[in-house]
Amino acid sequence: MTWLDIPTDHPFGPGALPYGVFSTAADPHPRTGVAAGTWVIDLPAAVRRLAPQFAGAVAGPSLDALLAAGPDVWAALRAEIGTWLADEVYRELLPLVPATEAVMRMPFTVADYVDFYASEDHATTLGRILRPGQEPLTPNWKHLPIGYHGRAGTVICSGTDITRPSGQQRRPDGSVIFGPSQRLDIEAELGFVVGTPSTLGQPVPLTDFDRHVFGVCLVNDWSARDIQAFEYVPLGPFLGKSFATSVSPWVLPLAALEHARIPAPERAVPLQPYLDDEKAAPGGLDVRLEIRLNGHVISEPRFAGMYWTPAQMLAHLTVNGASLRTGDLFASGTISGGSPGSLIELSWNGQNPLRLPDGSTRAFLHDGDEVVISAYAPGAAGTRIGLGEVRGRVVPAPSL
Numbered sequence: 236m237t238w239l240d241i242p243t244d245h246p247f248g249p250g251a252l253p254y255g256v257f258s259t260a261a262d263p264h265p266r267t268g269v270a271a272g273t274w275v276i277d278l279p280a281a282v283r284r285l286a287p288q289f290a291g292a293v294a295g296p297s298l299d300a301l302l303a304a305g306p307d308v309w310a311a312l313r314a315e316i317g318t319w320l321a322d323e324v325y326r327e328l329l330p331l332v333p334a335t336e337a338v339m340r341m342p343f344t345v346a347d348y349v350d351f352y353a354s355e356d357h358a359t360t361l362g363r364i365l366r367p368g369q370e371p372l373t374p375n376w377k378h379l380p381i382g383y384h385g386r387a388g389t390v391i392c393s394g395t396d397i398t399r400p401s402g403q404q405r406r407p408d409g410s411v412i413f414g415p416s417q418r419l420d421i422e423a424e425l426g427f428v429v430g431t432p433s434t435l436g437q438p439v440p441l442t443d444f445d446r447h448v449f450g451v452c453l454v455n456d457w458s459a460r461d462i463q464a465f466e467y468v469p470l471g472p473f474l475g476k477s478f479a480t481s482v483s484p485w486v487l488p489l490a491a492l493e494h495a496r497i498p499a500p501e502r503a504v505p506l507q508p509y510l511d512d513e514k515a516a517p518g519g520l521d522v523r524l525e526i527r528l529n530g531h532v533i534s535e536p537r538f539a540g541m542y543w544t545p546a547q548m549l550a551h552l553t554v555n556g557a558s559l560r561t562g563d564l565f566a567s568g569t570i571s572g573g574s575p576g577s578l579i580e581l582s583w584n585g586q587n588p589l590r591l592p593d594g595s596t597r598a599f600l601h602d603g604d605e606v607v608i609s610a611y612a613p614g615a616a617g618t619r620i621g622l623g624e625v626r627g628r629v630v631p632a633p634s635l
């Protein structure tokens with residue numbers, strides 16, 4: 236317990252301390268904060284009183300300065316906040332806002348957005364659905380983490396409505412139509428937020444992951460399967476993916492996941508040295524997700540067992556010398572460990588619609604549907620570390 240009376244099993248307990256950006260009705264200026272139980276600590280106000288050496292790192296309407304400050308500052312600030320919560324002397328000094336009064340904002344400026352495809356369960360199931368009778372995994376899949384560059388400008392904060400996208404689709408008879416997507420889907424993913432930039436021409440090795448990556452957020456990578464299916468050959472995903480990608484408002488520092496680190500699965504083929512993590516520290520993460528559709532739990536995928544680790548994704552995306560910028564976001568790809576992280580899998584491409592407890596069925600999302608993805612990971616001594624949630628509601632396509 237702390238003097239704030241945060242139960243140790245609270246998802247935002249003393250072991251979590253995620254960072255975000257918030258405003259209040261009384262003070263509409265977006266500012267940085269850290270979640271502690273049912274409270275948000277107003278960080279600029281707190282460091283002004285208690286730790287002015289961090290004033291620059293927590294300044295501004297986003298986490299950008301903190302991300303750029305680097306791992307030494309990340310560790311020092313986290314230790315400082317831990318001190319505040321452990322000692323009652325700070326009770327009168329800490330500027331606290333009830334979490335219920337905090338309006339959460341986009342936490343950081345997204346530089347580049349990359350989306351991977353790192354779940355063997357997801358890639359295998361999609362291969363079976365889309366290429367029946369063939370080898371489900373493509374020949375490259377176990378040699379490198381497949382990814383593509385997404386659209387950074389449409390990464391949006393949890394709670395923002397998702398406008399149903401329109402686009403060209405091919406009907407089963409071969410004719411091509413234009414209209415609102417009929418196969419709007421979700422993808423439950425983890426996102427990794429880059430803090431420290433890297434130098435153009437210099438790959439980032441597996442061992443430097445913690446120096447460059449600040450933390451983790453939840454991602455719902457909304458996908459229009461019908462638009463994607465017609466457009467993606469031969470250059471890959473485009474309008475079927477670029478209309479919206481939602482992120483959770485709280486970014487959990489990597490340090491909060493130290494008890495969630497687990498070994499990656501056994502490697503089926505030998506890896507190139509830049510990806511070979513056999514002798515590296517455990518790179519997997521035991522994060523458990525829950526997907527709710529209109530309040531009903533429809534799936535509980537697990538990040539444990541993801542074939543490619545976040546450190547391998549980072550090493551791969553820089554191995555050609557591509558540099559990192561503060562605010563780069565790379566997502567894991569749909570997490571389907573033990574339970575699918577998308578409707579295309581849950582409904583087998585619409586052939587077996589889900590039946591919800593209210594009696595309705597879903598192959599894909601209807602207008603008005605709300606999807607909430609939440610997650611937690613093991614913390615110290617049996618505690619849980621929450622990642623919060625990412626939420627979005629589908630609204631109808633505008634008439635064109």
Ligand code: CA
Nearest residue numbers: 350422456568
């Ligand atoms: Ca994705």
